[in-house]
Amino acid sequence: MNFVIASEILLWIAVIALGLLCLALARQIGVLHERLAPAGALTLKQALKVGDPAPVLALTGLDGREVRIGGLREGRAQLLLFLSPNCPVCESLLPAIRSAQGAERDWLDVVLASDGEPQAHRQFVQAKGLTRFPYVLSEPLGRTFGVAKLPYAVLIDEQGRLAASGLVNTREHLESLFVAKEHRVGTLQDYLQQRDRVTASTGDGRG
Amino acid sequence: MSAVIHPSTWTAAGVVGRAVGPVAAFLAMLLCAAAAHKFRDRARTAAAVSALAGIEARGAAVTALALVEAAAGLALLMAPTRAAGGWLAAALWGGYFLLLSRAYLAGRRDIDCGCGFGRAHARLGRTQLLRTGALALLAAAVAYRSDALDMPVEPARALAALLAGIALFVLYLAFDTLAGLGARPTGAHR
Numbered sequence: 513m514n515f516v517i518a519s520e521i522l523l524w525i526a527v528i529a530l531g532l533l534c535l536a537l538a539r540q541i542g543v544l545h546e547r548l549a550p551a552g553a554l555t556l557k558q559a560l561k562v563g564d565p566a567p568v569l570a571l572t573g574l575d576g577r578e579v580r581i582g583g584l585r586e587g588r589a590q591l592l593l594f595l596s597p598n599c600p601v602c603e604s605l606l607p608a609i610r611s612a613q614g615a616e617r618d619w620l621d622v623v624l625a626s627d628g629e630p631q632a633h634r635q636f637v638q639a640k641g642l643t644r645f646p647y648v649l650s651e652p653l654g655r656t657f658g659v660a661k662l663p664y665a666v667l668i669d670e671q672g673r674l675a676a677s678g679l680v681n682t683r684e685h686l687e688s689l690f691v692a693k694e695h696r697v698g699t700l701q702d703y704l705q706q707r708d709r710v711t712a713s714t715g716d717g718r719g
Numbered sequence: 720m721s722a723v724i725h726p727s728t729w730t731a732a733g734v735v736g737r738a739v740g741p742v743a744a745f746l747a748m749l750l751c752a753a754a755a756h757k758f759r760d761r762a763r764t765a766a767a768v769s770a771l772a773g774i775e776a777r778g779a780a781v782t783a784l785a786l787v788e789a790a791a792g793l794a795l796l797m798a799p800t801r802a803a804g805g806w807l808a809a810a811l812w813g814g815y816f817l818l819l820s821r822a823y824l825a826g827r828r829d830i831d832c833g834c835g836f837g838r839a840h841a842r843l844g845r846t847q848l849l850r851t852g853a854l855a856l857l858a859a860a861v862a863y864r865s866d867a868l869d870m871p872v873e874p875a876r877a878l879a880a881l882l883a884g885i886a887l888f889v890l891y892l893a894f895d896t897l898a899g900l901g902a903r904p905t906g907a908h909r
Contacts, residue, residue: 517875524882531889538896542837545900618826 560657562676566668567656571648574633579623579646581653583672589693591622592666593680594659597636601681602663606640608683613645616690619670627651667693740877743795743861744884746808746854749891750792756836757785767833771818787811795861805862812855819848836892837899846898 560566566582573579581592593609595602613622624647626633637647657666661679667689669675676692678685697706757764761781768776768784788811794804822830823843834847 514875517879520879521875521882524879524886527886528882528889531886531893534893535889535896538893538900542896542900618828 560674560677562674564674565672566666566674568672569650569653569656571650571653574630574637574647574649575643577646579648581623581648582668585621585670585672587619587670589620589670589675590668591620591689592625592653592657592668593622594625594654594657594662594664594666596626596628596662597632599662603640605663605680605682605686606642608686609645611683612686612690621646623648625650625653627654665689669693739861739864740880741883741887742857743801743805743865744881745887745891746858746861747792747795747804748884748888749854750788750795750808750811752836752888754785754789754792757781757788757833763831764833767831770827770830771815771822771832795858798865802862802865805858805860805865808858809855809862812851812858816848816851816855819843819851823848835895835899837896 568583569581571579571581581590591612593605595605609622609624613620622645624642624645626647627649630649633647633649637643657664657677659666663680664678665680665686666677667675676689678689680686680689758781761778764781764784765776765778768774768781787807791804791807791811794800795808796804819832819834822828822832823845828843830843832843832847834843834851
C-alpha cells in the first residue's frame with residue numbers, strides 16, 4: 513500500500529467520523545424538537561368548543577362582495593383573523609398572515625375581520641396591501657366566537673367545525689393553530705396535558 | 720507511483736473510473752438499508768405504495784419489493800453484476816421518481832411517500848423529487864460506466880472505495896435526519 517492510498521483511507525475514516533458526528537447532532541436536534549413545548553396560541557374561555565359546528569354567517573365584505581363564514585365550503589378550511597387598525601401587534605402579524613395564505617393556499621382561505629367605521633378600515637386595507645383578503649366588519653361575528661382580545665384567530669375545518677382558536681401574537685402562535693388541527697387537539701393546553709398523560713403512563717422520563 | 724494519482728488519470732474518464740466504486744458502494748448500502756426499513760415497517764410501506772401507486776399493496780408485495788431492492792444493492796457490490804444492479808436500481812428509483820412527480824403535480828403533498836428513514840414524514844416537495852431523481856441518475860451512471868473500474872482492483876484501493884461509500888452513506892443519513900426535522904408524525908393529516 514503506498515503513501516497516497518494510505519492517506520486516502522485515513523481521510524475517508526475521518527470523513528466517516530465527521531459524518532457520524534453530524535448524524536448524532538442531527539438526531540439530538542430531533543430529540544430537542546420533541547422535548548420543547550410548542551409556542552401555541554392561548555385559547556381564552558369561549559362559548560364555542562373545539563369540534564362544535566361553527567355558526568354559518570353570510571356577511572358583506574368591505575369591497576361589497578358576500579363573504580360566507582363557516583359551513584361546508586368545498587373541502588376548504590377557513591381562518592378568521594380578528595384584528596384592528598390601531599393594534600400594533602396585529603400589524604406585526606400581517607407578514608405571517610400573507611405567508612400563511614401563500615403556503616397553505618391548497619386548503620385554506622383567510623378572512624380578516626374587525627368592527628367599527630368602514631372608512632378607517634378601508635385606509636388600513638390600502639395602506640397595508642390587504643386588498644386580496646376578504647375583509648368583513650361585524651360585531652356579531654366577534655361575539656359569536658368570543659373574541660375578547662386582539663389579534664385573535666379562529667380556524668374552521670373543512671367540515672365547518674371549529675378546529676382551533678386563540679390569541680395569536682406571533683407567527684408561531686398562528687402556526688400552532690394549524691398544528692392543533694393537524695393533530696386533532698383543541699388547544700395548546702390540551703396538547704400539553706395529553707402529552708404529560710402519555711409521558712406519565714409510558715414512564716418515558718427523557719425530559 | 721500508483722495509477723490512482725498518475726496525471727494520466729486526471730481526465731474525465733479517470734475521475735469517473737475512480738468514482739464508480741465509491742458511488743456503487745454508497746448506492747448498495749442505501750438500497751440494503753431501504754430494503755431493511757421496508758421489511759421492518761411493512762404496514763407503512765404498504766400505505767405509501769397505496770398512496771403513490773393507487774393500488775392496494777399487501778404484505779407479500781411489500782416483501783417482494785424489499786427483496787428486489789436488496790438484490791439490486793447486493794448486485795451493485797459485486798463487479799460481475801454491478802451493471803445489472805445499477806440498471807435495476809435506476810429502474811426502481813426512476814419509477815419511484817415518476818410516482819412522486821405524479822403525486823406532487825396532483826397537489827397531493829401531504830401523503831406519506833416513505834421518502835425517509837425516520838418515523839415522521841416530511842411534506843412531499845422538490846427536495847424529495849430531486850433526491851430521488853439524483854439517485855436514479857447516479858445508479859444509471861454507475862451501470863453505464865461499470866466497466867470504467869480497472870479490474871482486478873488492488874485490496875487497498877477497494878478498501879478506500881468502500882470507506883468512501885460508507886462516508887457518503889453516513890452523510891446521506893445525516894441529511895435525511897436533518898430533512899426530517901419538523902416533519903409530522905406518520906398518520907397526521909391536515
